[in-house]
Amino acid sequence: MAGAACHAGAPSGPPRSAAAPAVVPFRNPDLPLDARVADLVGRLTLEEKVGQLMNTAPEIPRLGVPAYDWWSEGLHGVARAGVATVFPQAIGLAATWDAGLMHQVAVVISTEARAKHHEAVREGRRDVYEGLTFWSPNINIFRDPRWGRGMETYGEDPFLTGRLAVAFVRGMQGDDPRYLRVVATPKHFAAHSGPEPGRHGFDAVVDQRDLEETYLPAFGAAVAEGGAQSVMCAYNRLDGTPACANSFLLRQTLRQRWGFQGYVVSDCDAVDDMRTGHKVSGDSAVVAATALKAGDDLNCGRAYRNLVDAVRRGLVTEAEVDTAVGRLFRARFRLGMFDPPERVPYAAIPYGENDSPAHRALALETARKSIVLLRNEGGLLPLRRDLRHIAVIGPNAADVDVLLGNYNGLPSEPVTPLAGIRAEVAAGTEVVYARGSEIALGTPSPDAHLLDSAVAAARRADVAVLCLGLSPRLEGEELPVRVPGFAGGDRTSLDLPAPQEALLEAVAATGTPVVLVLLNGSALSINWAAEHVPAIVEAWYPGQSAGTAVADVLFGGYNPAGRLPVTVYRSVDQLSAFTDYRMAGRTYRFFRGDALYPFGYGLSYTPFRFRDLRVPPRVRAGDSAEVSVEVENAGGVAGEEVVEIYLTALDGDARSPIRSLEGFQRVSLRPGERRRVVLSLAPGQLSTVDAGGARAVEPGRYEVSVGGRQPSASAVADAAALEVLRARFEIVGARHPVP
Numbered sequence: 001m002a003g004a005a006c007h008a009g010a011p012s013g014p015p016r017s018a019a020a021p022a023v024v025p026f027r028n029p030d031l032p033l034d035a036r037v038a039d040l041v042g043r044l045t046l047e048e049k050v051g052q053l054m055n056t057a058p059e060i061p062r063l064g065v066p067a068y069d070w071w072s073e074g075l076h077g078v079a080r081a082g083v084a085t086v087f088p089q090a091i092g093l094a095a096t097w098d099a100g101l102m103h104q105v106a107v108v109i110s111t112e113a114r115a116k117h118h119e120a121v122r123e124g125r126r127d128v129y130e131g132l133t134f135w136s137p138n139i140n141i142f143r144d145p146r147w148g149r150g151m152e153t154y155g156e157d158p159f160l161t162g163r164l165a166v167a168f169v170r171g172m173q174g175d176d177p178r179y180l181r182v183v184a185t186p187k188h189f190a191a192h193s194g195p196e197p198g199r200h201g202f203d204a205v206v207d208q209r210d211l212e213e214t215y216l217p218a219f220g221a222a223v224a225e226g227g228a229q230s231v232m233c234a235y236n237r238l239d240g241t242p243a244c245a246n247s248f249l250l251r252q253t254l255r256q257r258w259g260f261q262g263y264v265v266s267d268c269d270a271v272d273d274m275r276t277g278h279k280v281s282g283d284s285a286v287v288a289a290t291a292l293k294a295g296d297d298l299n300c301g302r303a304y305r306n307l308v309d310a311v312r313r314g315l316v317t318e319a320e321v322d323t324a325v326g327r328l329f330r331a332r333f334r335l336g337m338f339d340p341p342e343r344v345p346y347a348a349i350p351y352g353e354n355d356s357p358a359h360r361a362l363a364l365e366t367a368r369k370s371i372v373l374l375r376n377e378g379g380l381l382p383l384r385r386d387l388r389h390i391a392v393i394g395p396n397a398a399d400v401d402v403l404l405g406n407y408n409g410l411p412s413e414p415v416t417p418l419a420g421i422r423a424e425v426a427a428g429t430e431v432v433y434a435r436g437s438e439i440a441l442g443t444p445s446p447d448a449h450l451l452d453s454a455v456a457a458a459r460r461a462d463v464a465v466l467c468l469g470l471s472p473r474l475e476g477e478e479l480p481v482r483v484p485g486f487a488g489g490d491r492t493s494l495d496l497p498a499p500q501e502a503l504l505e506a507v508a509a510t511g512t513p514v515v516l517v518l519l520n521g522s523a524l525s526i527n528w529a530a531e532h533v534p535a536i537v538e539a540w541y542p543g544q545s546a547g548t549a550v551a552d553v554l555f556g557g558y559n560p561a562g563r564l565p566v567t568v569y570r571s572v573d574q575l576s577a578f579t580d581y582r583m584a585g586r587t588y589r590f591f592r593g594d595a596l597y598p599f600g601y602g603l604s605y606t607p608f609r610f611r612d613l614r615v616p617p618r619v620r621a622g623d624s625a626e627v628s629v630e631v632e633n634a635g636g637v638a639g640e641e642v643v644e645i646y647l648t649a650l651d652g653d654a655r656s657p658i659r660s661l662e663g664f665q666r667v668s669l670r671p672g673e674r675r676r677v678v679l680s681l682a683p684g685q686l687s688t689v690d691a692g693g694a695r696a697v698e699p700g701r702y703e704v705s706v707g708g709r710q711p712s713a714s715a716v717a718d719a720a721a722l723e724v725l726r727a728r729f730e731i732v733g734a735r736h737p738v739p
């Protein structure tokens with residue numbers, strides 16, 4: 001979304017009375033919902049209706065309808081609304097590979113949203129970011145690590161993204177049959193993933209196969225399974241048509257195919273972009289009418305104020321305006337905004353639920369579970385708490401902003417890695433901090449004394465913990481950043497920024513053992529570190545409890561089990577052009593090169609074994625297939641393993657994925673404990689997509705791979721600790737189409 005709130009003008013209409021009628025049908029909570037919506041819409045003038053179609057909807061005093069701002073954010077905590085519990089950035093949530101945990105996180109976000117909203121209303125405020133309609137989650141596919149907003153997503157895989165999206169949406173919206181906790185809004189529909197500087201006029205050219213295999217599945221799951229009540233259309237065009245005026249997306253796919261019953265909201269100023277960025281012919285009224293007719297109900301921006309003129313010119317009918325207004329009021333009714341508070345279960349959530357001890361504890365647990373151990377050569381980790389001297393070095397060691405990513409709230413007690421380490425060590429341990437370098441060249445000018453101080457601190461230390469990586473000040477949404485390696489919020493290089501690389505190599509040259517802790521939202525090509533640094537931890541942007549979680553992992557209080565939701569490439573040279581939306585050669589599903597760290601990768605402090613993989617030898621087309629495997633903690637430390645199931649179509653064509661994730665489960669095992677994990681592959685998961693985009697279960701040979709990682713050979717994988725089992729089966733019978 002654009003960085004500033006959009007404000008709709010007040011509608012014209014009949015004189016306003018001092019009070020609404022005492023009893024009108026739309027105020028009667030015992031009437032059917034459709035009847036209440038129809039009654040309210042039927043009482044509005046055209047000008048009043050149009051006023052309600054913009055994100056800052058004005059009050060209608062004569063009917064007692066309060067003002068409402070539709071724009072709130074909750075990507076990884078209630079954002080931009082003061083103090084709130086801040087969970088790891090979305091890419092870190094994805095690294096937990098834990099849908100159940102994601103659901104818990106979303107419940108907390110929606111609980112705090114309710115608490116904040118009702119407190120604001122009690123105080124007479126109905127401002128932006130204080131409503132109950134949340135423009136989250138971002139479930140675009142992180143197809144290219146250069147995209148600055150990839151940190152907001154659940155990674156590069158459509159299945160993982162879909163499972164986490166369903167969990168998030170259900171947690172946000174609740175399970176009450178009548179009322180919604182809040183409204184969740186999967187975004188940005190569809191095929192939206194950079195480049196940032198060109199997003200207001202960019203055309204994402206995607207063929208039907210890539211669209212069906214990669215770009216649409218997570219949205220379909222969020223709507224059809226998650227029950228999302230809102231969807232945000234994207235800035236870009238899709239194959240020549242602006243997404244917010246794309247009837248294929250908004251009508252044929254979203255409503256007719258997936259059965260979507262909610263409302264569509266535009267990204268901010270995306271409707272205006274149709275004229276200014278995409279150069280769609282016609283004036284502002286034509287553009288507004290085009291978007292509304294295509295299925296965009298709510299405009300973040302001011303473009304829809306032209307709809308009054310559009311109706312009068314016959315460009316759109318008032319009945320079409322009524323449909324959009326009705327969808328919006330339907331959501332407000334389901335949020336309980338026109339009902340007595342005592343009838344709305346979520347209205348009783350007290351303000352004290354915000355930033356509560358229980359919510360803080362979940363933020364810590366989530367941060368721990370998001371951390372990925374990438375390397376532990378020689379068992380350097382976990383560290384002893386009673387070391388005499390520890391040097392904590394790096395520009396990300398004491399920077400609160402780096403904990404939070406973007407679209408974030410404000411934590412009441414953020415813990416940086418430096419603070420977390422100091423709190424964790426024994427009383428006699430000296431912890432010395434040195435910044436060491438700036439985050440990147442030009443931010444600000446280099447300071448040689450920073451490097452000298454860091455090297456001196458490392459020479460005195462028993463171990464040096466380097467907190468390096470990126471920053472939301474460098475990668476993010478349409479940022480005015482132009483420093484080496486970055487452009488407009490995106491990245492032009494995957495390398496660690498030059499000042500940090502120099503710092504890393506200088507500290508390692510002291511001979512002091514080095515632990516590298518990465519804080520970042522997108523993959524880093526740390527090729528030198530992967531060969532020369534004995535221990536590497538990926539912590540993402542870990543949220544308010546970052547330092548405590550990192551220290552727990554470094555000193556063995558928590559056994560890491562996070563998994564990469566992205567491929568870590570060795571170089572930007574391994575990627576296609578950023579503007580090329582074809583999936584060939586992208587992500588683990590289609591990339592045939594040598595990755596530095598593969599999707600799904602992550603180490604533990606204890607080894608796990610997989611035994612007795614069971615897969616039916618034959619599956620009839622249209623039936624599900626049950627896959628089970630026994631997992632054992634073969635070490636002496638309790639820990640968690642992520643069971644990953646990949647499927648390969650052995651008879652697929654040249655464009656078929658190399659393999660696709662089709663199941664995962666995070667399990668906790670005591671030393672020596674064994675457990676059988678059973679997962680079912682539905683017909684849709686056993687299907688393939690043809691060149692025309694049609695999905696069907698095809699007879700043929702398939703291979704299932706089950707383990708703690710992908711089945712591909714990798715130099716970074718410890719085969720003894722990350723065993724993968726394989727089995728083949730055959731799908732028999734006639735071709736079975738899948739909707």
